Amino acid sequence: xxxxxxxxxxxxxxxxxxxxxxxxxxxxxxxxxxxxxxxxxxxxxxxxxxxxxxxxxxxxxxxxxxxxxxxxxxxxxxxxxxxxxxxxxxxxxxxxxxxxxxxxxxxxxxxxxxxxxxxxxxxxxxxxxxxxxxxxxxxxxxxxxxxxxxxxxxxxxxxxxxxxxxxxxxxxxxxxxxxxxxxxxxxxxxxxxxxxxxxxxxxxxxxxxxxxxxxxxxxxxxxxxxxxxxxxxxxxxxxxxxxxxxxxxxxxxxxxxxxxxxxxxxxxxxxxxxxxxxxxxxxxxxxxxxxxxxxxxxxxxxxxxxxxxxxxxxxxxxxxxxxxxxxxxxxxxxxxxxxxxxxxxxxxxxxxxxxxxxxxxxxxxxxxxxxxxxxxxxxxxxxxxxxxxxxxxxxxxxxxxxxxxxxxxxxxxxxxxxxxxxxxxxxxxxxxxxxxxxxxxxxxxxxxxxxxxxxxxxxxxxxxxxxxxxxxxxxxxxxxxxxxxxxxxxxxxxxxxxxxxxxxxxxxxxxxxxxxxxxxxxxxxxxxxxxxxxxxxxxxxxxxxxxxxxxxxxxxxxxxxxxxxxxxxxxxxxxxxxxxxxxxxxxxxxxxxxxxxxxxxxxxxxxxxxxxxxxxxxxxxxxxxxxxxxxxxxxxxxxxxxxxxxxxxxxxxxxxxxxxxxxxxxxxxxxxxxxxxxxxxxxxxxxxxxxxxxxxxxxxxxxxxxxxxxxxxxxxxxxxxxxxxxxxxxxxxxxxxxxxxxxxxxxxxxxxxxxxxxxxxxxxxxxxxxxxxxxxxxxxxxxxxxxxxxxxxxxxxxxxxxxxxxxxxxxxxxxxxxxxxxxxxxxxxxxxxxxxxxxxxxxxxxxxxxxxxxxxxxxxxxxxxxxxxxxxxxxxxxxxxxxxxxxxxxxxxxx
Numbered sequence: 001x002x003x004x005x006x007x008x009x010x011x012x013x014x015x016x017x018x019x020x021x022x023x024x025x026x027x028x029x030x031x032x033x034x035x036x037x038x039x040x041x042x043x044x045x046x047x048x049x050x051x052x053x054x055x056x057x058x059x060x061x062x063x064x065x066x067x068x069x070x071x072x073x074x075x076x077x078x079x080x081x082x083x084x085x086x087x088x089x090x091x092x093x094x095x096x097x098x099x100x101x102x103x104x105x106x107x108x109x110x111x112x113x114x115x116x117x118x119x120x121x122x123x124x125x126x127x128x129x130x131x132x133x134x135x136x137x138x139x140x141x142x143x144x145x146x147x148x149x150x151x152x153x154x155x156x157x158x159x160x161x162x163x164x165x166x167x168x169x170x171x172x173x174x175x176x177x178x179x180x181x182x183x184x185x186x187x188x189x190x191x192x193x194x195x196x197x198x199x200x201x202x203x204x205x206x207x208x209x210x211x212x213x214x215x216x217x218x219x220x221x222x223x224x225x226x227x228x229x230x231x232x233x234x235x236x237x238x239x240x241x242x243x244x245x246x247x248x249x250x251x252x253x254x255x256x257x258x259x260x261x262x263x264x265x266x267x268x269x270x271x272x273x274x275x276x277x278x279x280x281x282x283x284x285x286x287x288x289x290x291x292x293x294x295x296x297x298x299x300x301x302x303x304x305x306x307x308x309x310x311x312x313x314x315x316x317x318x319x320x321x322x323x324x325x326x327x328x329x330x331x332x333x334x335x336x337x338x339x340x341x342x343x344x345x346x347x348x349x350x351x352x353x354x355x356x357x358x359x360x361x362x363x364x365x366x367x368x369x370x371x372x373x374x375x376x377x378x379x380x381x382x383x384x385x386x387x388x389x390x391x392x393x394x395x396x397x398x399x400x401x402x403x404x405x406x407x408x409x410x411x412x413x414x415x416x417x418x419x420x421x422x423x424x425x426x427x428x429x430x431x432x433x434x435x436x437x438x439x440x441x442x443x444x445x446x447x448x449x450x451x452x453x454x455x456x457x458x459x460x461x462x463x464x465x466x467x468x469x470x471x472x473x474x475x476x477x478x479x480x481x482x483x484x485x486x487x488x489x490x491x492x493x494x495x496x497x498x499x500x501x502x503x504x505x506x507x508x509x510x511x512x513x514x515x516x517x518x519x520x521x522x523x524x525x526x527x528x529x530x531x532x533x534x535x536x537x538x539x540x541x542x543x544x545x546x547x548x549x550x551x552x553x554x555x556x557x558x559x560x561x562x563x564x565x566x567x568x569x570x571x572x573x574x575x576x577x578x579x580x581x582x583x584x585x586x587x588x589x590x591x592x593x594x595x596x597x598x599x600x601x602x603x604x605x606x607x608x609x610x611x612x613x614x615x616x617x618x619x620x621x622x623x624x625x626x627x628x629x630x631x632x633x634x635x636x637x638x639x640x641x642x643x644x645x646x647x648x649x650x651x652x653x654x655x656x657x658x659x660x661x662x663x664x665x666x667x668x669x670x671x672x673x674x675x676x677x678x679x680x681x682x683x684x685x686x687x688x689x690x691x692x693x694x695x696x697x698x699x700x701x702x703x704x705x706x707x708x709x710x711x712x713x714x715x716x717x718x719x720x721x722x723x724x725x726x727x728x729x730x731x732x733x734x735x736x737x738x739x740x741x742x743x744x745x746x747x748x749x750x751x752x753x754x755x756x757x758x759x760x761x762x763x764x765x766x767x768x769x770x771x772x773x774x775x776x777x778x779x780x781x782x783x784x785x786x787x788x789x790x791x792x793x794x795x796x797x798x799x800x801x802x803x804x805x806x807x808x809x810x811x812x813x814x815x816x817x818x819x820x821x822x823x824x825x826x827x828x829x830x831x832x833x834x835x836x837x838x839x840x841x842x843x844x845x846x847x848x849x850x851x852x853x854x855x856x857x858x859x860x861x862x863x864x865x866x867x868x869x870x871x872x873x874x875x876x877x878x879x880x881x882x883x884x885x886x887x888x889x890x891x892x893x894x895x
Contacts, residue, residue, distance in 0.1 A: 001606045002711045008594040010558025010587070014703040018133060026720055027138045029077035031485035038074035039490035040066060041473050042139060043498050043506070046085035047146065048092060048124045051131035053532050053540060053578060054499065056550045057570065060563045061497045061529065061643060063137050067699035068638055069494075070138075071726045077490045078138060079476050081145030082125065086412040086465045087182055087190065091350045093120050093411070110410050110460075117411045121148075131551060136559050136702050138722070143486075145476045147468045148413075155475040156413040156468045157447040159517065164417075164435070164445050168366045169405070171433035175285045176404050178358035180303030180318075181351030184408040185362055187464055189505040191346040191355055200270060200341035201326055203334050205231060205248035208256045215240075215248050215259065218270025220341065221280070222329060223321040225250065226307045227296040228257060230276040232287060235261040237272050251332055253309040262287050282357045299356060318356075361428075363406035363415060363461065369515035370400060376511060376521050385527045385641045386572060389500055396504050403509075405464045412462030418444040419457050470509035473522035493523045500528040527641050530576040537577070553583050560701035561587030567647040567700055589651060590704045593697075596659055597708050599670075600686050607691075607713035610684035613735045618750070619665040619789065620685040621732065621743035626657045627689050628730040634696060650697050658689065661751050665789050687714070688731055698722060750786055753816040754793035760814050760823055761795065763890060764834065773798045777805045778819040790818070812893050838891045845884045852877040 021027060029039075040062055045055060066078040090105075093116055097103050105113040125146075132139070145152060163169045177186040201222050204214035217231060228250050233240035240259075247256040264287060265274050278288030279297040288295060300306045305313045305321045312328060313321045329335035346355045374397040376382045377390050384390040406415060419427045420442050427433065427442055437443045444450050449458070473493055478484040492514070498507060507526060514522030532540050540547035553562050565586030570576055613621075630653050637646045662685075668674060669682035691714035698705040698721055708714075709721040732740055757774055761767050774794065776783065779801045783790075787799040805822065807813065810831065812823045825831065855861050855873055862870055 001601065001713045004594065004598045004601055004708075004711050006598075008591055008704070010560060010590065010703065011555065013707045014134075014136065014559050017703050017706045018136060021138070021720065021722065022141070024720060026723060027078070027140050028142055029140050029486075029490070030075060031489045033075040033489075035073060035075035037077070037489040038066075038069040039077040039079065039493040040495045040497070041079045041476060041493055042081060043496075044081045044083040044145075044147065044469060044472065045128050045132075046088055047082040047121055047128075048085065048089050049128050051128055051135070051550045052547060053550055053566070054529075055128070055132070056135060056562060057532060057566055057576070058497055058499070058529050059132055059135060059137050060566060061527065061570075062495075063135075063563075063702075064567075064643065064699040065495050065497070066138050067702060067722060070723060071695065071699070073725045075489070076138075077140055077143070077486070079143050079145070079490075080129070080132070080137075080139035080141060081147070081472075081476060082129065083465060083469055084121075084146070084148040084412060086407060086409050086462060087179075087184060087186070087350050089117060089121065090409050090411040091182060093117050096120070105410060113410055134551065134554060134559060136563065138702070143476070147465075147472075151479045152468065152471075152475055153413055154447060154480050155471055156463065157416040158480045159471060159513075160416055160463065160467075161445055161447060162517075163365060163368065164438075166368075167435055168368055169363060170366075171361065171363050171406075171430075173359055173361050173431060174364065174402075174404065175282050175357055176360050176362055177346065178301070178356045178360065179348035179351040179353070180301065180356055181348060181353050182409075183301050185358075185360060185404055185406065186348060186355060187404070187466060187505060189466070189502060190349045192349050193344045194347045196343060196345040198341045198343050198345070199326075200339045201329070202271065202336040202339070203329050204336060205250065205334075207243070208247040208249055215243055215273055216271045216336065217273040217275050219275055220343065221277075221322065222325040223305065223313065223318055224277045224280045224298055225275070225325060226253060226305075226310050226313070227277040227279050227298040228275045229278060229288065229293045229296060230257050230291065231259045232262045232265050232274045232276050233259065233272060234265040234267045235263060237265075237267050240273060251334055252312075252328065253307070260287075260291055262290070279359050280357055285357070285359070295359060297359060299358070301358075303353075303356060362404045363463075364402040365405050365467075366402050367400050367509075367512055369512045370397060372515040373397065373508065373511040376515075382511065382521055382523065383525050385525060389503060389526075389528050392500075393503055393508060396508060403464075405467045406461040407464055408460075409462050410460075412465065413468055415459040415461050415463060416446060417459045418446075418450055418453075419459070421455050421457055424457050466505050466509060469506060470513045471517070473510060473514060474518050491518065491522075492520050494525065496523040496526045497529060498526065499531070501531075503528070525641070530571060530574060532576045532578050535577055535579055537575075540578070548578075548580060553580070557583045557587035558590060558703070560590050560704050564589060564647060564651075564701050567643055568651060570644040570647070572642055572644065589654070590701060592659065593654060593701075593704060594708065596654070596663065597690065597712055599663070600683070600690070600712070605680075605683055608680055608684040608687050610681075610688040613732060616681065616685065616743070617666075617669075618743040618746040618786070619662055620681070621735070621740060622747035623657060623662040623689050624685065624731045625740050625744055626653060627692055628732055631692070631696060631726075631730065647700060650700060654693065654697075658693070661747075662689070664793055665747075665750075668788065668792060687712070690714070692727070692731060695721060695724060695726060746782060746786065749817040750790055750793065753818045753821065754790055756814050756816050757790075757794035757796065757821060757823075760812055760821075763886075764812060764823070764825070766823075767795075770795055771797045773800065773824060775800045775802050775805045775807075775822045775824065776819045777803060777822065779803075780818065783818050810893055812890070835891065838887055842884065842887045842891065845880055845887060848880045849877065849884060852880060 042062065043058065062078060066076050069076045094105055097105065097116065108116070160169065177188065177191050179186050198220050200218055200220055202216065202218045204216045207213045207215060215231060231248055233244065243259045244261045246259050248259060250257050264283060276284045276287055276293065278285045278293055278295045280299065298305060298307045299318060303318045305316050305318065307314050313324055316324060326335060326338065347353065348355050374394065377384060377393055384393065423442055433443060438445055444456060450456050474487065474491055477487040477491055496507070510522050514520060534540065534546040538544060538546060550562060562583050565583035569582045630649055633649055634646055666682045669678050690712065691709065694705040694709050694714065702722060706721045715721050715724060761769065761772060766772055774796050776799060784801060787801065791797070791799045807822045811825065814821050852873060856877060
C-alpha cells in the first residue's frame with residue numbers, strides 16, 4: 001500500500017496514468033485475440049478543430065462504452081481519426097493567406113495552395129487529438145486515420161467509380177445551396193437556419209390587358225425581380241381566379257409574364273400571390289419545372305446582380321440591390337408598403353452569410369441500398385437510442401432526393417473524372433454527363449489518371465466531405481480490396497455515438513454505404529447525444545460567450561471531474577443544461593473518494609482480504625449488499641444506455657451508502673483501540689467494497705480510480721485496473737439470503753432512527769451537543785447489540801433501553817422503527833427560556849400565515865398575478881402552516 005498525499009492533484013495523476021496506459025499499450029486492439037470483439041469508430045472531428053463541450057460529451061460516452069467492454073472481457077477497438085473538413089479547413093487557410101500575405105488561392109495556384117493546406121494541417125491537426133488524450137480517451141492511437149491519407153483517398157475514388165459505373169452518379173443542373181463567400185455548393189448540414197428580422201415588400205403588377213388594374217403581391221427579395229417569370233396563386237383562392245391565364249407587366253426589365261395557378265402557394269402568406277423566380281428559390285424552381293417556365297439567373301456566384309438590361313442594379317451587391325430595387329418600385333408608384341417580418345434564413349456555416357439557392361452544374365448520387373438501410377432500422381437490426389429518432393430516420397428515408405456530392409473547392413478528394421481536351425468546352429457546358437459519355441470515350445472515370453494524361457483535363461471539383469465520411473466504419477479497417485483480420489473481427493461495429501443533427505448526413509449514409517460495399521450493416525446501436533445548452537436554454541456558441549473551454553475546465557477541475565460532472569447531468573432524450581457547478585461537483589466527488597481512501601490508509605495496515613462473510617455486522621453486510629445491487633443495476637442500465645442514471649447511482653452509493661452511513665457506523669471499529677479482529681474485519685469490508693466500487697466507477701473516472709487502486713494495493717503490481725475483468729459473482733454470493741435480508745433490515749432501521757434522533761436534537765438547538773442521552777421504550781430484542789452504533793450515528797453519549805420508562809412531562813419524543821425514543825432535557829436546556837423562544841417564534845409564524853392567507857383570499861391578487869406567483873404563494877402558506885404545527889407540538893411537549 002503506497003501512501004496517498006494529503007491532497008488530490010488531478011493534473012499530475014491524470015498525466016501520469018495516461019502515459020502509463022500508452023506505454024503499456026492498454027488501448028491497442030489485437031485482432032488475433034480469442035476474446036469476443038467490440039468496436040466503435042470515433043465520429044471524426046475536423047482536423048483543424050479544437051475541443052468543445054459537445055466533443056467532451058460524445059467522446060466521454062464512447063470512452064465509457066469502450067472501457068466497460070474491456071471490463072466485460074471483450075477485445076476492444078476504439079478507432080480514432082480526423083476528417084479533412086473541406087470547406088472549414090480551406091476557409092481558414094484562405095483567410096490566413098489574405099490576412100498575412102494578401103494573396104488568394106487562385107493567385108497561388110492549386111498545387112501551391114494545397115501544399116499550404118497540408119502545412120496548416122500538419123501544424124494544427126494534432127491539437128484536438130491531444131485534447132482528446134487529455135480527456136482520457138482510450139482510443140487505439142496506433143490506428144489513427146485521416147480522411148486525406150492515401151489509402152483512404154483510394155477508397156473514396158474507388159467508391160465514386162463503382163457507383164458511377166452502376167449508373168448511380170451523374171452530372172447535371174439542379175438547385176443547390178450556394179455560399180457566395182466560399183463559392184461552393186453546400187450540403188443542408190452546412191446551412192444554419194437563423195431567425196431574422198426581415199422586410200416584406202408589398203408591391204403591385206399591372207395587368208397587361210387592363211391598364212390601371214393591378215395584382216398585388218408580396219416578397220422578401222425585390223432584388224431578384226428581374227428573374228420573375230410568372231406570378232402564382234393557389235387554385236383554391238377565389239380572390240385570384242379571374243387573373244389565372246392572364247398576364248402582368250414586370251416593371252424592370254419590362255416584360256409580360258403569366259399568372260399561373262399552383263397548389264403549393266400559401267394562401268395565408270402575404271397577399272396570397274407569389275412572384276416566381278425559378279433561379280433563386282427552391283420552391284419556385286419546382287413550380288417552374290412543373291409549368292415549363294423560363295429560368296433567368298440574375299446573380300453572379302459571389303452574390304452580385306447580373307442583369308445588364310437593368311443598369312441601375314447591375315453589379316450591385318445583392319443586399320444593396322434589395323434596397324435600391326425597393327426604392328425603384330416606390331419611384332414607379334408600384335410599392336404599396338414595407339412590413340417587418342420574422343423568418344428563418346439559411347446561413348452558410350463557414351461563410352457566415354445568407355446562402356443563395358442557385359442552379360448549378362454539379363455531380364449527383366442516387367442513393368444505393370435504400371430498402372436495406374430503411375429495413376435495418378425498422379426491423380431493429382440497428383437500434384436507435386432514444387427510439388424516437390427511428391421515426392425521423394424513416395421519414396427521411398421515404399423522401400430521399402439525389403445527393404449533390406461535388407464542391408467547388410480545392411481541398412478534398414478531387415472528382416476522379418477526366419474530360420477529353422479536344423471536347424472540354426462541349427463537355428463542361430453539357431446539360432448532363434453519365435455512362436453514355438463514358439461509353440463514347442469522351443470522359444474517363446477511374447482511380448488512376450489516364451496513361452496519356454496530356455490529352456485529358458481532370459474535373460476541378462472535389463467531393464462533399466460527407467462522401468468520404470460515409471465510408472468511415474469499414475474504410476478505416478482495411479484498404480480497398482483487402483479482407484483484413486481487423487475487419488473480420490471488428491466489423492460490423494457495435495456502437496455509434498453521435499448527434500441527432502447529422503442523422504441524415506452521416507448516420508443514414510453510413511448505413512447505405514455499409515450495405516452497398518460490405519453487404520452488412522455498419523453498426524448495431526446508435527446512441528444520439530443531447531444538445532448542450534446554457535442555463536437559459538441557449539445553444540452553446542462563441543458569439544454568445546456561453547461556451548466554456550473544456551481544456552480550461554480540465555485544468556481547474558481535472559478530466560475526471562469534467563467527465564463525471566457532465567455525465568451526472570446528461571439526460572436521455574432531451575437537451576442538457578450545462579452549469580459549471582456540475583463540473584465542480586465532479587471534482588468534489590473525486591476528492592470525497594480520495595479522502596475516503598486516505599482515511600482507510602491512516603490505519604497503516606495493508607490491503608485486507610475479507611476471508612469470510614460469516615459473523616459480519618449488519619452494517620458490513622448492508623454496504624456489500626448495496627454494492628451488489630449497484631453492480632446488477634449497472635448491468636441493466638448499461639444495456640439501456642442510461643449513462644446519466646449510472647452516474648447518479650455511482651454517486652449515491654459512495655456519498656450516501658458508503659461514506660455517510662457505513663464509514664460513520666464503523667468508526668469505532670477502525671480505531672486503534674478496537675480489538676484486532678474487529679478492526680481487521682472492518683478494514684476487510686472496506687477493501688472489499690472499495691476495490692469493487694473503484695472498478696465500477698473506472699469507466700467514468702478512469703484516472704483517479706487507477707491511482708487509488710494502485711495506491712491501495714487492489715491491483716497486482718505492474719497491472720492496470722482498466723484491464724481487470726469484472727468478477728462474475730456478487731460480493732455476498734456465499735451468504736444466505738435470509739442473513740442478507742435481516743442485516744439490511746437492521747441497518748436500515750438504525751440509519752433511519754439515527755436520522756430522526758439527530759433531527760430531534762436539532763429542533764431543541766442541541767445539534768452540536770454530544771452529551772445527550774436517549775431512552776428507547778418498546779425496543780426490539782436485536783437493538784441491545786446495536787445501541788453503541790445508534791449512539792455514535794445520533795451523536796449521543798448514551799442510548800438506554802427501558803421498557804418501563806416513565807417520561808417526565810415535557811420530554812420530547814419521536815416514534816421510530818426501533819421504538820419510542822425520548823430525549824430527557826434535564827440539564828440540557830433552560831425550559832423556561834425555550835418555552836419563551838417557542839412562544840415568540842409561534843407568534844411570528846402565525847403572522848406569516850395570516851399575511852399569506854390574506855393574499856390568497858384577495859381576488860385581485862389571485863386573478864391578476866401570474867399563475868406561477870400564485871402557486872408560489874400557496875406553497876409558502878403550506879410551509880408556514882407545517883412549521884406552525886411543529887412549533888406548537890414542541891411547546892406542548894414543554895408544558
